[in-house]
Amino acid sequence: xxxxxxxxxxxxxxxxxxxxxxxxxxxxxxxxxxxxxxxxxxxxxxxxxxxxxxxxxxxxxxxxxxxxxxxxxxxxxxxxxxx
Amino acid sequence: xxxxxxxxxxxxxxxxxxxxxxxxxxxxxxxxxxxxxxxxxxxxxxxxxxxxxxxxxxxxxxxxxxxxxxxxxxxxxxxxxxxxxxxxxxxxxxxxxxxxxxxxxxxxxxxxxxxxxxxxxxxxxxxxxxxxxxxxxxxxxxxxxxxxxxxxxxxxxxxxxxxxxxxxxxxxxxxxxxxxxxxxxxxxxxxxxxxxxxxxxxxxxxxxxxxxxxxxxxxxxxxxxxxxxxxxxxxxxxxxxxxxxxxxxxxxxxxxxxxxxxxxxxxxxxxxxxxxxxxxxxxxxxxxxxxxxxxxxxxxxxxxxxxxxxxxxxxxxxxxxxxxxxxxxxxxxxxxxxxxxxxxxxxxxxxxxxxxxxxxxxxxxxxxxxxxxxxxxxxxxxxxxxxxxxxx
Numbered sequence: 162x163x164x165x166x167x168x169x170x171x172x173x174x175x176x177x178x179x180x181x182x183x184x185x186x187x188x189x190x191x192x193x194x195x196x197x198x199x200x201x202x203x204x205x206x207x208x209x210x211x212x213x214x215x216x217x218x219x220x221x222x223x224x225x226x227x228x229x230x231x232x233x234x235x236x237x238x239x240x241x242x243x244x
Numbered sequence: 245x246x247x248x249x250x251x252x253x254x255x256x257x258x259x260x261x262x263x264x265x266x267x268x269x270x271x272x273x274x275x276x277x278x279x280x281x282x283x284x285x286x287x288x289x290x291x292x293x294x295x296x297x298x299x300x301x302x303x304x305x306x307x308x309x310x311x312x313x314x315x316x317x318x319x320x321x322x323x324x325x326x327x328x329x330x331x332x333x334x335x336x337x338x339x340x341x342x343x344x345x346x347x348x349x350x351x352x353x354x355x356x357x358x359x360x361x362x363x364x365x366x367x368x369x370x371x372x373x374x375x376x377x378x379x380x381x382x383x384x385x386x387x388x389x390x391x392x393x394x395x396x397x398x399x400x401x402x403x404x405x406x407x408x409x410x411x412x413x414x415x416x417x418x419x420x421x422x423x424x425x426x427x428x429x430x431x432x433x434x435x436x437x438x439x440x441x442x443x444x445x446x447x448x449x450x451x452x453x454x455x456x457x458x459x460x461x462x463x464x465x466x467x468x469x470x471x472x473x474x475x476x477x478x479x480x481x482x483x484x485x486x487x488x489x490x491x492x493x494x495x496x497x498x499x500x501x502x503x504x505x506x507x508x509x510x511x512x513x514x515x516x517x518x519x520x521x522x523x524x525x526x527x528x529x530x531x532x533x534x535x536x537x538x539x540x541x542x543x544x545x546x547x548x549x550x551x552x553x554x555x556x557x558x559x560x561x562x563x564x565x566x567x568x569x570x571x572x573x574x575x576x577x578x579x580x581x582x583x584x585x586x587x588x589x590x591x592x593x594x595x596x597x598x599x600x601x602x603x604x605x606x607x608x609x610x611x612x613x614x615x616x617x618x619x620x621x622x623x624x625x626x627x628x629x630x631x632x633x634x635x636x
Contacts (some may be wrong), residue, residue, distance in 0.1 A: 168376075169378075187322045197520070211505060214404040219407070
């Protein structure tokens with residue numbers, strides 16, 4: 162999911178809405194067919210995202226080593242004494 | 245030299261005492277004596293040891309149910325002031341615990357009560373992690389079992405996510421500043437959906453950092469929901485109480501803030517099936533409607549024919565009735581005409597009769613001999629004309 166692409170959450174929410182509208186009935190044949198086609202397209206998009214998914218892992222700067230850690234600790238002691 | 249009023253002196257001493265931070269938030273230990281509860285519900289007593297004594301009060305709103313016993317040794321948390329009316333040193337308590345529970349436990353309970361009163365644990369402020377988190381922050385040791393468990397579970401369960409590790413010591417002297425720094429780093433990560441604070445079990449139950457007020461406040465102030473998975477078996481830590489979601493282990497923490505990808509696959513398949521069957525139902529509904537309309541049309545067709553033949557039949561009846569009526573009328577007219585003809589005066593004249601009328605005066609038929617005298621002139625009409633005659 163890169164920026165600009167519609168998020169999984171958004172696509173999934175749209176799929177749920179589409180399915181709910183179809184379930185509710187009260188639709189003309191044209192509306193029903195349009196919704197169904199939309200739903201099928203959403204399902205395909207969601208499946209594509211799920212099949213490609215691979216966990217990415219990133220580590221923030223390690224503060225456990227080096228002088229910065231000590232510096233930051235001092236800062237935090239100071240802040241912690243505040244309000 | 246000028247003399248100081250007593251009240252000025254006492255007020256001055258009071259302000260000196262209250263300005264001292266060391267006397268503002270402290271724990272003392274001593275034995276209870278002279279315990280009494282006032283009508284208003286305040287509890288007055290003294291705390292003493294071998295060498296000294298201090299007057300204490302526990303006001304009505306602090307631990308309203310607590311009762312103390314004379315002779316009991318207690319830890320008391322509070323601040324030092326002066327009771328001006330008596331010029332007496334006074335310790336205002338807000339928390340009291342028997343010495344038997346230990347100072348650490350008493351301190352923890354006081355902190356828990358205080359944060360609870362402040363609303364840090366309120367259920368109403370617990371935030372729910374998003375359904376499909378995209379970026380999951382983790383604060384834990386980079387070398388511990390917790391991060392391995394989290395990564396493994398996440399890889400199987402919700403690989404759509406990105407895991408952002410903010411490394412920190414989770415025990416020992418540096419744990420608190422480390423954890424605070426890691427939380428702050430993580431709070432700056434753009435698009436973070438949820439944060440997990442984790443600690444992998446281990447032999448020691450060193451949870452001190454997670455009972456620290458600064459950590460509690462950092463979790464409370466964290467910009468997105470925080471899930472704790474601290475791998476401990478005893479009572480919940482302050483961090484657990486303030487977190488939005490609490491799980492017993494790091495793996496469980498992942499489960500509490502992610503969907504299971506297999507369930508998501510299954511749900512998508514179910515929604516797909518449901519949509520297909522719902523659409524099919526609507527098509528079937530319209531087909532039924534068309535078929536129904538066709539049936540109704542067909543059902544109506546024979547009735548139209550019957551109606552047409554009934555109309556034709558009725559038309560024939562009417563025509564016959566009219567003809568019959570006409571014939572009847574015609575013969576009646578003919579009979580009347582015959583009768584009329586019989587009454588025609590000309591028919592009488594044709595049989596040899598004549599109509600006699602006087603010519604003078606008013607022309608009128610002569611029906612009596614008294615109507616005429618000699619010399620009267622008359623008209624005599626017969627069947628084919630008239631002629632003049634004179635009476636003699």
